Amino acid sequence: MRQIVLDTETTGIDPKDGHNIIEIGCVEMVGRKLTGATYHQYVKPDREVDAEAISVHGITNEFLADKPKFREVMQEFLDFIRGAELVIHNAAFDVGFIDTELARNGIKERVHDICTVVDTLAVARKKHPGQKNNLDALCRRYGIDNSHRELHGALLDSEILADVYLMLTGGQTALMLDSRGGSDGDGDQEAGEIRRIAADRYNLAVLPASDEELAEHQAFLKMLDRKSGGECVWLKQSEPQDEELAVH
Template sequence: MRQVVLDTETTGLEPSEGHRIIEVGAIEIVNRRLTGRRFHQYVNPDREIDAAAIEIHGITNAMLEDKPHFADVAAEFLGFIEGAELLIHNAPFDVGFLNAELARAINGGCALPVAAIEDCCTVQDTLKLARTLHPGQKNSLDALCRRYSIDNSQRVVHGALLDAEILADVYLAMTGGQTALFDEETAAIEVVATEGFSCEGGTPLVIAPSAEELAAHEAYLEVLDKKSGGRCLWRLLG
């Protein structure tokens, strides 16, 4: 299964008011493993960036003067995400901006294979997923990093590529069946014991994990290895 974790930074909040994308970051996951493939591009928006937006991501117009326009990189971007499941935190925001940019590029004479992101990808909103898993709790990216012990210390300001990398780690932890032992928002931990287990002829019963369970285990070890700087004991002793 191929997934692409995606994030954007913009000049403001509303594409309907003419706001534009200024950065796109995307990370590839195949069968729950980070492949190292990524797409990253800063974009010249041909308009001023709102001061409030600059405070969030730190990107200024001066930094984008020599960068390509979205129409110049749209085909490459679509080629990278084609056929994948996109994982986006608060997906309606980013998809709305991306579709507005695609429409603008096509209206400007750019020949593109699709007119909307949904025409070449499926989209999963990880914010919606997090709210399902943790109802009534904070589910911002920073809150999820705390809940799943993901290092986000480099996130002084928002950045599309950095946020995509962090979201990839969060998603793998969030869907891998493992959480931190002591969640800051967990009041109690229920321990369930299996009673009446017996072995035939004194030989322990071995239940082999499924391919999906093995993949989830590997994904979680990868998160642990990354967080520990390559000192995951399971892998060092394995």
């Protein structure tokens, strides 16, 4: 399956108020592995960037002054994502902006016409109910290094989200073992986590028990069986049944 992990930065919060996309970042995965293919583009908006937005992503009006308009890059962008499954954190936000930009520029196609969409925020909320599930919180929860992320950036956030998505969807699970039962007030408990690493992530050596170790283990189970009055279930499971012996 071809997947595109996507993020955008914008001039403000709501495209209905005339706000525009000013940065698009995408990274490609095939078979849950990054291919190295990316799409990254800064876009000159039709309005000034809100000061609040600049404080989040650091992209200024001066920086965008010589960048292409959305209509100049939209075909290349659509060609890159077409037919893929989009992986987006808080997908409604980014898809809403992309669809609005397409409509403004006379394009009839919408994101859902050419792609399927997975919202990692919805996935995270289902998997970690009652906890913080923004990108920074998920990076902390899954041990993903995002120390280089001082400001939001579409391409950088897409690369980080790719790691988060892989962990969310089977690469790792967390089991909270904090018996204190308390919370730091924001629902983002990190203490006592046990994490499972994907089996194919490292080449781990498999060391089978030796004959001597197996014999010692069997002797220990028999001792437990005697002390429990014949109720050692591990011994019963480890020894072949008479019917099986007769067959073989």
